[in-house]
Amino acid sequence: MLNLNNNATNIKRDILTRIARLALEGRLREGVFYIPSDIAPKNAKPFRCCVYRDREILRMRVIASLGISTEDCDENGERPLSDYASEALARESPTQPILTVLHEACNACVRSHYMVTNACQGCFARPCMVNCPRKAITVDRHASIDADKCVNCGLCLQNCPYHAIIKIPVPCEDACPVGAISKDETGKEKIDFDKCIFCGMCMRSCPFGAMIDKSQLVDVIRRVMEKDAQGGEGRRVVAMYAPAIAAQFKASPGQLEAALKAAGFDAVYEVARGADVCAEKEAAEFEERMGRGDKMMTSSCCPAYVRAVRLHVPALKGCVSETKTPMRYTAELAKSDDSRCVTVFIGPCLAKKREGIDDPLVDYVLTIEEAGALFIAKGIDVASFSEEARENVPTKEGRGFARTGGVARAVESRLSGAVECRATAVNGLGKSGMKTLAMFGMMNEGKIPLKADSPNLIEVMACEGGCIGGPLVVTNPKVAGALLDEYVEAGAD
């Protein structure tokens, strides 16, 4: 996986900031045309072959940042960006799928394979050749691999004492835990959305930044501006921020609330309040399920995990808690305060964008990259606000949902003690995480025997470390972890 902050993420955030600025000034249609050439001016050193190719890819990034799939783009590039801006400003709700592959940016990486480098000494022992199960290696002063025979097992790489054999991966395919990405006839990558769980691993692994989430930032800014133009008559726009978001800035919750209001939101809800509701209900559900003899129950707050079970681990279907997510309960709170309000969830998560589209109570989902772009465009420095007086402070456990282990802990803290709870957490749905799920599925079906100490409460986080390690965070999870500690500590008992 790439470092969290790199050229690809920086360019994306830069584009989002420029779009936010133009939208706020009411000149998105006129200004959007100039974004690619502003970022890649004529005399700049190109990233790729030439500045014109750079600009074409930037144009695609702008289209995605306007919330439009680049797969549907006109192939000849005849449709001006202003047209896409009009489309974005006119739409009533965000569109699926939430992820798009920039065909032009995709490197069409060579299929994953093993290669012998010049470090090969053509040694006498020849462990690569001897250990190859398919006799795919021959040595003539230098080892070489017959691609037709090679099955990519990697034994040659493991056995070479000179580290002369390397693996050249396809990063996105390697990162995808469910095999949803493959090449099309031109060698470019394509996502099978019937398999994709929206974990975001491909997006954060692609060194060319070819996978990108479609933004709803323009939609949210439009809603805020409409409301401001209509005075008291318009629909209020409210922000609901996930616990992980409180750990993205060096600021207190009161300051974040003030900053979001300065950005145009009428009210701000901590999703940790919804997490409190969620933990309460999940604890009751756990006791009920164990009472009726269920073998195990898993958490349901991570939408990538819930989708993974639905599409790939049917054996676990009956075990996923039916309790709704913290986002849903927070939206219920917001809509009960004002049924007409426009609800905007702000989180670190890609899969939440899909959950938001599926949930009628959630109107929009922004990532912290997008909210951050809005802050920059408005010149807002979160830490410069004085703290707002706050009521309805969520509990420490509710705020702790953002980290692996936190959900199970919150549920445990609300149990009555009537049934024994043996909690565990699946920390990240990489390929090994998916195997763990399959194992729990087999336990549930009785194919693997249960032991006395087998867990019965299973928290699953698709991202390693939990939501603070989400695919769309801006803050290094190590730093965010320390900031989350402060946030949790300031929660109610």
Added chain:
Amino acid sequence: MDKIKVTVCAGTACFVMGASDLMLIKERLPPEVADDVEISGCPCIEECKGSKNGRPPYVRIDGETIHSANIADVVARICEIRAERRTEAARAQS
């Protein structure tokens, strides 16, 4: 030798553009250099307010501002400054 003071701007614009990685820069310094460096975060230094000042994230190394800062550049500059200081100190002694 006085410690080299490195201040990482922790304002919103800098954080959104990746300043948090720079807060961990001590881990990336060679151990002998790390001892001579003091790293801290600070509230927004307002460099982002002027369009002539380059782009966030901003880092100050003993008063000198680096824009579009990344780990590699900041580490390199710290090592440079330290080497200069040590040569100066050695010269002053002789």
